[in-house]
Amino acid sequence: MRKNKMLVAFACCVFAFLFLPLFIIAVTAFGGESAITFPIQSFSLKWFANIFTSGSFISSFKTSFQIALFATLLALLVGIPAAYALARYTIKGKNMIQSFFLSPTIIPGIVLGFALYRFIVLVMRMPVFYGLLLGHFLAVLPYIIRVVGSSLSQFDFSIEEAAWSLGCGKVSAFFKVVIPNITSGIMAAFMLAFINSFNNIPVSMFLTGPGVSTFPTNLMNYIEYNYDPTVSAVSVLLMAGTIIIMFVVEKTLGIASLAK
Amino acid sequence: MEFLTLNKIDVTYDKKKTVLKGLNLEVKEGELVSLLGPSGCGKTTTLRVIAGFIEPSGGEFILDGRNYTKVPVHKRNFGIVFQSYALFPHLNVYDNVAFGLKLQKLKKAEIKRKVEDMLEICGLSEFADRFPGQMSGGQRQRVALARAMVIQPKLLLLDEPLSNLDAKLRINMRVEIKRLQKKFGITMIFVTHDQEECFSISDKVAVMNNGLIEQYDTPENIYLKPKTEFVARFIGFNNFIPLKKQSGGIFITERKELIQVEQETKLEEGLGTIRPDDILLADETVSENVMNATVGVRTFLGRSYQYEVDSTAGKLVVNAPIGKVYEPGDRVRVQLPKNKIIIVRKSM
Structure with a gap:
């Protein structure tokens, strides 16, 4: 095979562009100075300690984790049957319903956030936590429908009919035969929705309120007033967490299942 | 008294497209009847009405003296073999075949005996632990047959079961199907567009066109004495x-x-x-x-x-x-x- 030197150099540049900032952040997390500097002058782990002592990071992490988990589970509960109905039956206006379900991924997040703010906070006056939960549920639902739907579109529904013919009722056949064959799709949808909710800023920004903030919004607020390496330390921990999750996914399902 | 009777079955899609118009069919117990015709003639629709996947807009379906027209699929106890075999990909051969028996709430030992007997009859004993993805088309076909037969169905429905096999295997499998049919004396409805396949195994053939049965007769009579131009053309005149x-x-x-x-x-x-x-x-x-x-x-x-x-x-x-x-x-x-x-x- 002929090696194209230009291509190799170009690929190296792209990787450098992608990874150098991450590398610099990771290094600055271990600096002893009170402001982010690179290269670091002295070594210290105090910024890591700072994360756990400051409290707001821990509580907002908890909030974000709960919101992401519950919103995703709720969205799975609603999204799987919706995706099933869309894949299984020929419904009038099927294409329209499909694009309607996907619209939140196309509409700018800030617009969605503002719309939810008007509705959830101003009109319904929901408690902050439940408002956030509802907002995130709506924001991640399209991902679930999309990913589960694409995995259902490859499912041979005569398998389900075979189960019926063998004496299986419709609901029971759905759990015994359909679900086990789309688990990788459901897992992928779960990961995608969870990460999206966990990272979400535009929706959270509008829906957080006194005493309740999500992890990303908390991080943003922190940076506004402090320029110390705590943020870098947080980033390092998040990256480590992501790497561990990806490793587990790769070992159990294979990364490719997320890209399907 | 006929075993199976389709009486003036109508099937219409979207209130416009008529697929079956007043279709009548009578089958005796233990017969193997083929529905033969070009694609779009309504043969698969007829099979799906019998299976219960499609509820006809008119007419009735009587089997063994009981009206099945409105009985839901899972209460019919008919075996169905699909064109794509439709095996459960997440279960191995043993569990695929045991699926229907487990739903009948039989004792474990009885299920084991029945499944093993059926696997033996279908020549699948050594494949019990395999998954469908690890098997050839012919083997999957056998699993599909075993799974449908093991529940001792009143009726076995086969929807173009051989069309995904190569020519040599197809001939073996149709002999196999005929053998199983004789062994269990089971009534079978077989859908196909391949006339050689259909003539070779059927007791009777219904040649279908445009949602109607043009001729319902023995293979010999269809071949030697076609009654309509359509049937004659279809079999090579x-x-x-x-x-x-x-x-x-x-x-x-x-x-x-x-x-x-x-x-x-x-x-x-x-x-x-x-x-x-x-x-x-x-x-x-x-x-x-x-x-x-x-x-x-x-x-x-x-x-x-x-x-x-x-x-x-x-x-x-x-x-x-x-x-x-x-x-x-x-x-x-x-x-x-x-x-x-x-x-x-x-x-x-």
């Missing part, structure tokens, strides 16, 4: 001569030629049909049903030559032995033996 009855066994063509026909028919008017193999290129000595013709295109079929000839009764396709070769433009005499001509009803 391709010479059709418009005829009117003159008297007894004498018919008259549009050009006022007289043709003798041995077959008795009530039709006053119809199409005389004859296979290309049965037409003779005649010499001077015979005079019955002989007409003058001009040779057109000649093609080589291996065992014979096929000629397209322009006769006084219209264009005819003739297969003639390779002994004597005719060239395009040659004048010949063709003879239509009177015992080989069949009068069929013109199809729309």
Whole structure:
């Protein structure tokens, strides 16, 4: 095979562009100075300690984790049957319903956030936590429908009919035969929705309120007033967490299942 | 009393497209009946009505004296073999076959015995732990059959079960299906578009066209005595001569030629049909049903030559032995033996 030197150099540049900032952040997390500097002058782990002592990071992490988990589970509960109905039956206006379900991924997040703010906070006056939960549920639902739907579109529904013919009722056949064959799709949808909710800023920004903030919004607020390496330390921990999750996914399902 | 009766079944999609119009079918217990026809003729729809996947908009379906028209699929206890086999990909062969039995809440030991017996009968014993993805088409086909048969169904429905197999395996499998059918004495409805396959295993064949059964008869009768133009065309007749009855066994063509026909028919008017193999290129000595013709295109079929000839009764396709070769433009005499001509009803 002929090696194209230009291509190799170009690929190296792209990787450098992608990874150098991450590398610099990771290094600055271990600096002893009170402001982010690179290269670091002295070594210290105090910024890591700072994360756990400051409290707001821990509580907002908890909030974000709960919101992401519950919103995703709720969205799975609603999204799987919706995706099933869309894949299984020929419904009038099927294409329209499909694009309607996907619209939140196309509409700018800030617009969605503002719309939810008007509705959830101003009109319904929901408690902050439940408002956030509802907002995130709506924001991640399209991902679930999309990913589960694409995995259902490859499912041979005569398998389900075979189960019926063998004496299986419709609901029971759905759990015994359909679900086990789309688990990788459901897992992928779960990961995608969870990460999206966990990272979400535009929706959270509008829906957080006194005493309740999500992890990303908390991080943003922190940076506004402090320029110390705590943020870098947080980033390092998040990256480590992501790497561990990806490793587990790769070992159990294979990364490719997320890209399907 | 028939075992299975379809009585004036109508199926309509979207209130517009009619797929089946007043379809009637009767099947005796233990018979293997094929639904044969081109794609879109309604044969699969008929099968799906029997299976319970489609609720007909009119008519009723009686089996063994009980009205099944509105019984849901999972309460019918019919075995179904799908074109795609539809095995459960997440279960191994043993669990695929045991699926229906587990739902019947049988004892574990009984399930084990029944599944193992069935796997033995289908030659699958050594594959019990395999998953469908690890098996060949023929093996999957056997698993699909075993899974459908093990629940001792009242009826076994097969939807083009052999169409995904290669030619050699297809012949083996159809012998296998026939063997299992005889062994269990099970009533089977078999959907196919392949006439050879259908004739070889069926007790009776229903040739379907446009949502109707054109002819329901034994394979021999369908092959030798088609009743309509559609059936005749479908099984390989391709010479059709418009005829009117003159008297007894004498018919008259549009050009006022007289043709003798041995077959008795009530039709006053119809199409005389004859296979290309049965037409003779005649010499001077015979005079019955002989007409003058001009040779057109000649093609080589291996065992014979096929000629397209322009006769006084219209264009005819003739297969003639390779002994004597005719060239395009040659004048010949063709003879239509009177015992080989069949009068069929013109199809729309």
